[in-house]
Structures are given as C-alpha cells and as structure tokens.
Amino acid sequence: MGNAEQLSTGQVIARSLVRNGVDTIFGIPGAHTYDLIDALHEYGDKIRFIVNRHEQGSGYMAYGYAKSTGRVGAFTCVPGPGVLNAGAALCTAYGANAPVLCLTGNIQSHNIGRGRGILHELPDQLAILRGLTKWSERINHPTEAPAVMGEAFKQLASGRPRPVAVETPWDVFGARALVNLDVPMDVAPPPEPDPDAIARAVALLQNAKNPMITVGSGAIAARAEVQQLALLLQAPVTAHRSGRGIVGEDSAYGFSCGAGYKPWLATDVLLGIGSRLELQYLRWIKIPAGVKVIRIDIDPTEMVRLKPDVGIVTDAKLGARALVDALSAVAAKRPSREQEFKAIKSQFRQEIQRVQPQMDFLNAIREVLPRDGFFVEEISQVGFTSRFGFPVYEPRTFVTGGYQDNVGFGFMSALGVKIANPDKPVVSVTGDGGFMFGVMELATAVKYDINLVTIVFNNSSYGNVLRDQRNVYKGREIGSSLTNPDFVKLAASFGATAYLAKTPAQLKTALEKGFAQTGPVLIEVPTAPGSETSPWPYLHPSM
Numbered sequence: 001m002g003n004a005e006q007l008s009t010g011q012v013i014a015r016s017l018v019r020n021g022v023d024t025i026f027g028i029p030g031a032h033t034y035d036l037i038d039a040l041h042e043y044g045d046k047i048r049f050i051v052n053r054h055e056q057g058s059g060y061m062a063y064g065y066a067k068s069t070g071r072v073g074a075f076t077c078v079p080g081p082g083v084l085n086a087g088a089a090l091c092t093a094y095g096a097n098a099p100v101l102c103l104t105g106n107i108q109s110h111n112i113g114r115g116r117g118i119l120h121e122l123p124d125q126l127a128i129l130r131g132l133t134k135w136s137e138r139i140n141h142p143t144e145a146p147a148v149m150g151e152a153f154k155q156l157a158s159g160r161p162r163p164v165a166v167e168t169p170w171d172v173f174g175a176r177a178l179v180n181l182d183v184p185m186d187v188a189p190p191p192e193p194d195p196d197a198i199a200r201a202v203a204l205l206q207n208a209k210n211p212m213i214t215v216g217s218g219a220i221a222a223r224a225e226v227q228q229l230a231l232l233l234q235a236p237v238t239a240h241r242s243g244r245g246i247v248g249e250d251s252a253y254g255f256s257c258g259a260g261y262k263p264w265l266a267t268d269v270l271l272g273i274g275s276r277l278e279l280q281y282l283r284w285i286k287i288p289a290g291v292k293v294i295r296i297d298i299d300p301t302e303m304v305r306l307k308p309d310v311g312i313v314t315d316a317k318l319g320a321r322a323l324v325d326a327l328s329a330v331a332a333k334r335p336s337r338e339q340e341f342k343a344i345k346s347q348f349r350q351e352i353q354r355v356q357p358q359m360d361f362l363n364a365i366r367e368v369l370p371r372d373g374f375f376v377e378e379i380s381q382v383g384f385t386s387r388f389g390f391p392v393y394e395p396r397t398f399v400t401g402g403y404q405d406n407v408g409f410g411f412m413s414a415l416g417v418k419i420a421n422p423d424k425p426v427v428s429v430t431g432d433g434g435f436m437f438g439v440m441e442l443a444t445a446v447k448y449d450i451n452l453v454t455i456v457f458n459n460s461s462y463g464n465v466l467r468d469q470r471n472v473y474k475g476r477e478i479g480s481s482l483t484n485p486d487f488v489k490l491a492a493s494f495g496a497t498a499y500l501a502k503t504p505a506q507l508k509t510a511l512e513k514g515f516a517q518t519g520p521v522l523i524e525v526p527t528a529p530g531s532e533t534s535p536w537p538y539l540h541p542s543m
Helices: 009-019 031-042 055-069 081-095 125-130 142-157 195-207 217-233 278-284 316-330 338-354 358-368 381-389 409-420 432-437 439-447 463-471 487-494 504-516
Strands: 004-008 024-027 048-051 073-077 100-106 135-138 164-169 176-180 211-215 269-273 292-297 310-313 374-376 426-431 453-458 497-500 521-526
Touching: 004 009, 009 031, 009 142, 009 164, 024 031, 024 055, 024 409, 031 048, 031 073, 031 100, 048 439, 055 073, 055 081, 055 100, 055 409, 055 439, 073 081, 081 100, 081 125, 081 409, 100 125, 125 135, 125 164, 135 142, 142 164, 142 176, 195 269, 195 292, 195 310, 195 316, 211 217, 217 269, 217 316, 269 316, 292 316, 338 358, 338 381, 358 381, 358 453, 358 504, 374 409, 381 426, 381 453, 381 463, 409 426, 409 432, 409 439, 426 432, 432 439, 432 453, 439 487, 453 504, 487 497, 487 521, 497 504, 504 521
Parallel strands: 024 048, 024 073, 073 100, 100 164, 135 164, 211 269, 269 292, 292 310, 374 426, 426 453, 453 521, 497 521
Antiparallel strands: 004 176
16 A cells, blocks of 8 residues: 555544635534544645534534535534434535535444444434435445545535534544555546437427526526526526626626516527526516526426426536537527516516615625625525515525525625635624524634624514514414514624614725725614514515
C-alpha cells in the first residue's frame, strides 16, 4: 500500500472534508464525537469550526451555507437526541435540495442494536437518518472510512442535490489503522439529452402561442440558457421559491409566483426546468385546458410523480442548451412581448400594495439591500408576502425553507448564509414565533461577530393560526397568542446591537446602520396582532 498511512477514523474524515473543499463545519462537541472533534482541531488551519448552542442551529447553519452557495454545508452532532434535534434541518435540506453533510456518532459498535440503554442510544439510528437523507452509511472500521466518505461526496455532487449522513460508532472514531486515502471519487456525468425527446419538445414549443417557463433550484446552473429560451420563445419565466432570480424580476421576463398567475391561465405549453412544478399543480391548481407539459430534470422519478407530455432526464444546463440550439436552428423570430409583460407585472405590483403593512416594510428592505444581497425568509406574514412581494434579482439570494415551511428555520439558516458570504449583506426576516425557535444562536452570532441583520416582526402571535381561528373557527382562539420578551433588550443582553423600528422609514434607517457596522444586529418591528392583510389570495389564487 504505497500511499497508506496510519490514521484514525476521525483523521480520515477530516482529511476527506479538506480534500473536498469543506472549509467550515458547524456543531457541538460531545463524548461520542470527541475523537472527530480532536481531528478537526488538528486541521484547524483548513477547516473552521463554529460551535452552536443547539443541534438544530448546527443543521440549519449548514443548510444556509449550502443553499446560498451550492457548496457542501457540513455539521456534526452527537447521536440520539443530537440527531433528532438536527432532524428538522435535514428534512428541510431534503425538501429544498441542499447538499448538506451530517457527521454523527453512535454508541459503541458492539452495543448497537442490543437495547442496553447506552447513552444516546436509539433502536435504529441509521434507519432514521436514511429516512431523512438521500444516502446514509456507517463507518465500521478506519479502513472503511475513505470509501464511505468518498461515496458521501459522490452522492452530494451527483444527481439531485440532497443531504447525506455518515455515522461512526463511539469507539471507531479514535480507532487507528493503515488506510489508503486514494479512493476513486469521480462523479459520473449526467445523461445526455435524448435527441428524440428534444425534437418532440421543439415541435411543441414551435407551435406554442403562449409558452411559459418555470424554474426551480435545479435550473440555477442553467441561468444563461434559461434567459436565452425566454427570449427565443418570448415566454415569461416563473419561479416559486428557490428558482427566483435565475431570471431577475427587474427583467421583463422574470415573474414572481404572484405575477405569473395571469399569464399562466392562457398558457398552452409549460416548460419546467429543474422544478417540481409545485407552483402550477399545488399552488395555482387551475390548469389551462389542453396545456402541454415539457420537463427537464436530473431526477427520473419526477417524470413519474407528475408525468409530462415530453420528459427529458438530464442536467438542466445540458437540456436547456439542447433546446436553445435546436430552437435557434428552426424557430422563426417571435415579436417582442416585453411591453406586455411589463404591463402585467406593473399592474400586479400596484395591486399587491394593498397587502399591508407587509409590503411597505418589504419595499423599505428592497431599497436598502443591494442587488446581490441575501434575503432569508421565514414562516411569518412578512415572509409569506415576500414570496410574491419582494423582487429578487440574482439566483440563490432568496433563501427559503422549501416545501417543509417549518417555523423557525430562518434566523439560524441566515447565520449560515452570512458565514458563507461574509462580504455580502444578509437580512433575515422573521416573526416573533419563528425567531424564538433559534434565539439561543444570538450567542453564536456574537461569539463569531457575524454581521447578520435580523428583523423580528413582533405581532405577539402565531399570525396565521390567529387569523384562521378568528375567520374560520368563529374566534375560538387557543394557543395562538404569545408572550414575548423585549427583543431590543434581549439582543442587547447577548451583546448584539439592537434597534426598534415602528415605521418603514425607521426600518430603512436601522437597516442602513446595521449593514454599515460589524457584529449581529436585531431590529424589532412591532405590529398589532391580526392586523396584517392576508397574503394567501396571491399564494393560492385559485382557492
């Protein structure tokens, strides 16, 4: 074994992280993972360790890191309760297609599955992880570590991006053996677009009078090709969450999920690229008669979940490029629809100004946040409204929790976004309920001087629940009102800078101050419980 070295499993894992470009790992040390943590200390000049106050914070910071960059976001946690605490972040990463790596421990190898009541024991932790990830495996011996870690990174880099997990028993992390780190790590190329499928798609698109393009996170790498298709087809480009900004909404062709509903009703051919088509089939619901559907997706199971008229299983960039080339060769130039699209968007923009006070505050944020700054939403009245009311200009800059829509992901994820993008402004928009899920990570923000600006919209309630109880359940309110701290004083007690902003103008001033300084900043915006206009008519217009 010419390249073999005497290494512990923890050292092999740390070397694999470095080899694959991981420069930051989030986590909380614990007895089961001490030997991994010690190995990470050994490579501290190459990997930054961010200690958290809760495993959910570790997982969500890794998620924010991954979602905003497309690179692997890594975290480590102890087994049992640590894995379960981080489970919400893993299911968010799974639903929102983020390459997150979970490194966890387990009880001693000889006790796994015996039910002896060992510290942090679960009946079958690996089964739990496999239910939350794309792929999960156990390292049983140091000699397995290079191959297992190599496969983990292959899974992270191939096909549909989703989280993976590697667990290592307590006694195996520190075990040493002669290991060879030179394992094959080549990622297989994506399948080439089927020429027959491309030809059938082109035939449909050539005859389309009102085509529409919908993009999801799978289309981010195909940005240039999507923009070319929009021009060739004179088609609006819509996105629900993660695909926003692939075509900027300051372009005539970039439509938010709200502005795109009107042109959808006249659509005759829908081209979905790297998207589940959740917007059309689960949100808008009303399907135009006779509409034909073309899908480009790396995940072949998508063609079964929602069967298209033409399915093209390939990488989004390859598939979109094949369509651009084929259409350019045969399609006649279409008259520009830019003015028509601008008018539709302008009318929608005027209409949604009635959603108050959310829109006035979102307008203030958009005025201050640079074009390439990051906006991290949250399950809140302002967060919901931002999906159609906050213009997005660049891909990855609108960070969302995907279809999990889990309260509390936003602030913790935003810290990971800022760590991954230290030179870009990042704003976290959260409700009082969601913020308190991760408030302890204010300590992390202060410890590492993370200049995240967090806006807490405090309506002393779970706003959606309160509205539904008042409107649907005849005012029978239960569990929807909240008792909150003084958020300004709370942030100050952690050592963070804090402001109170009661108006959009005050919010704008506070944001300008916040982006200009160092360290974490919290801005509290008080609103009356139940005072917000419902955003749901624009998120579910057919209901």
